[in-house]
Amino acid sequence: MSKDGALGRQDKSDWLEDILISIGEGKSVRRDLPGGGRLHIDRPLPFLCIHIAEDGAEPTARDVAQANASYLTAPHAAPAIKVIDAVANTLEERFGAFILLDIGELSQDRFLTVDAPFLPPFEVSIWSSADATAAADAFSAAVSDSEVRFRTPQVEKTEAAPLSDDKQIARELGCSAVAVRFAPVYRRPGSEEIYPELREQLVAMFFDAGLQAFASFIGMRQLFKLTTHRALGRKAFIDAVARVDRSIDEVASTFDFLLAVTPINAAAAFDAFKASGRQVQPPFLYRPLELQVEAIKRRLFSISFEHLEDPVLYQLYREKQQELDLQLSLLSSRHHPKFVEFGRALYEPVERPLLREARTILTGLAGSEPNGADDAGVGDQIADCFQVERRAKAMIAAYQRQGADFKASVELRDDLPSGLMVSGHRLLIARSTLMDTRRVEPLLSHEIGVHLLTYFNGSAQGLRLFRSGLSGYEGMQEGLAVFAEYLSGGMTPERLKVIAGRVVGCASMLDGATFSETYSMLVDDNNFTEPAAFNVVLRLYRGGGLAKDAIYLRGLLALLDHLKNGGALEPFWMGKIATSHFAVMQELAERGLLRLPAIQPIFLHTDAGRARLERARSGMRPLDMIQRQEP
Structure with a gap:
């Protein structure tokens, strides 16, 4: 975290002060940031997952970040640093330790060409601060051991953070940190088109790996006891979940x-x-x-799961949507x-x-x-x-x-x-x-x-x-x-x-x-x-x-x-x-x-x-x- 005091509490705007007060009181925070992006803190935890990129530029990395109970997304690094630093200080004061996970995407999938005769591994680059190597190792092991059904991840540790010099957030803040960049394998080579199934699998894999990294960090420092790394997930439903739940139930209730x-x-x-x-x-x-089956099916598939953020709930509602579709097909x-x-x-x-x-x-x-x-x-x-x-x-x-x-x-x-x-x-x-x-x-x-x-x-x-x-x-x-x-x-x-x-x-x-x-x-x-x-x-x-x-x-x-x-x-x-x-x-x-x-x-x-x-x-x-x- 910054040592020069330039981001002391006296310089913080009122909205940021309100956020820190809420965190200090153990309350949840969900706030859109000036200039774009969002800070979401389900409850105070000794970690924050961040994603810095123009809106829509790296959708999978953004979804990985937003799946966490504590995350920040922003289009640019400079305005985000102030918020991250203040939140990190507050959470470190509360828990005695804090770790930052910076997730993003590489510019290209350099191992794959259009005419490749086989599917090669895909690149995952990881950097960590000296005091977060165990967390980085836990992340790397989780990715390497995952039961992927597309391409095998090739995890490589790097001495330099896998970011351009103007975005070295993890180093600039000086806190315990892990930075991850992965190849955009969910995109069709030479195209902006995506493979939806691959994207879902990547989100689930990297989200779970992040939780394992956080759990390793918490366990090494004995911050509190965990029965499973999954306990670090969300403990509250956001409004988007309630909307989807209501929409699915309204369809199910029509017959x-x-x-x-x-x-x-x-x-x-x-x-x-x-x-x-x-x-x-x-x-x-x-x-x-x-009911008219076709009309109900249109309602069913007009339900958007885009803003659910939680991969577990996303999968549960997708499965239910598919089951309702089959039931409606049976009735027709x-x-x-x-x-x-x-x-x-x-x-x-x-x-x-x-x-x-x-x-x-x-x-x-x-x-x-x-x-x-x-x-x-x-x-x-x-x-x-x-x-x-x-x-x-x-x-x-x-x-x-x-x-x-x-x-x-x-x-x-x-x-x-x-x-x-x-x-x-x-x-x-x-x-x-x-x-x-x-x-x-x-x-x-x-x-x-x-x-x-x-x-x-x-x-x-x-x-x-x-x-x-x-x-x-x-x-x-x-x-x-x-x-x-x-x-x-x-x-x-x-x-x-x-x-x-x-x-x-x-x-x-x-x-x-x-x-x-x-x-x-x-x-x-x-x-x-x-x-x-x-x-x-x-x-x-x-x-x-x-x-x-x-x-x-x-x-x-x-x-x-x-x-x-x-x-x-x-x-x-x-x-x-x-x-x-x-x-x-x-x-x-x-x-x-x-x-x-x-x-x-x-x-x-x-x-x-x-x-x-x-x-x-x-x-x-x-x-x-x-x-x-x-x-």
Whole structure:
């Protein structure tokens, strides 16, 4: 930092003084600077990432800088030095040490030519002050070890800062510093056109490397303890995130995907199927779409993610945008052959290990006979829709005692197949529902204790994305919901048989079998009763063939493996997330962006539920959920 006192507090303008006061009080700062650029400080931290370049000249380096919790961007060095020096002094006084990361781009990609017969490494030049060599080494190692999918970075340390003499900010300030310049490999050679995917990968790689450098610096000086370098990321959502979140949620709220692909004439369809001698697929009727798919897609892709700044959130919203696009494509192709292919893309085909597990379950349960609805055997004591409704309202009231915001509603519906489903904050119960009374509590644990609970806990996270669901969340959500049935003591052979039957039926449907062929396979080869088989096949062939029902067993197997490997269950209650997002949720929690789940599942409040969970942690397959059900 400057030693001559020329930048003493008495010379600072009022706006800069306000910034330093805010930092001193531990407040956040987000301010556009005179002459261009921005200072953003999520919270006081012992580092600042800077990028100095004309607006738009080095967009990738700018995005790397802006991804950080503490950054400054500016078009020119001279006016920025005053701000950087003042902020650096203030933060060093607070923490006892401070480091500057100067990120920028080289003027050209000198290793690559238009006619290169292969993709050579790309240049990354790093300079550090003498007291920041460990941080530079951490940055270099992170870049070198990254799983790049474009070109291998060739990291070189240099004695001179990789800047022109008039921009040697790191040296001029005299603070601990690392300066990085990388080749603009995201640009097409000889052109200003960019490769968007490469740019995203570069931003993610250099951002993570920067966090590792900061973590190394903090650890060497023992400034404070870190559980992970990712904890140095942002702890507050900027306005741009809230705008994108609201826009994505508004698109998602224009349709209810599952209701739109659920037939409204299930009972009549079964009668028609029986009248045909069980040979002809009956016609299914659906609710008319209340949206124009093309118009909603235009809204979806008009949402700009350009100003999100946080690479993690950027990726989550991009994934959700792509998932919504697939769902809309499915809705627009109901009754058309391509519906099944869109469904295959959204829910994935039935992989061989999953099919093998399903067949193992069906073999192990060869003597059981599910009856009636697809998710319950019917015993001597039968519960109708009104009994289910009363118990559902009682369970919702119990959850409301944990949190007043658990404002779920219960609706009896004539336009649903027998059973239950959740839509947003609503529990929908078909009036035709009849089930064994022993299955009521487990099924409500499935629908209320998982689907509604994660909806309301997700709502409390500050972003609607966590209540509507991250991309691909349905597999783990349904696996978790099936596991909840086990934890509440209600995983019957009949129920598990249906879950496995959905998988083999889905594989049959995707392989091109007709409705009647899949139905016969369940009845003749797997001992399903006719009503149970029809309910399974109706779900599989709705819309033209929906591959969704394989996700219940797939999600359950993923969850059991997760628990066996020592994975925690708590993050799954924070909102609707996929298995692939577990590390992301942990990172966001470490950064303080997520709250602990306000409402906990009731079935884990019991000794029996906790005992069953511990059994699952010791290693369990789906069949064991029946064999070892009671504690």
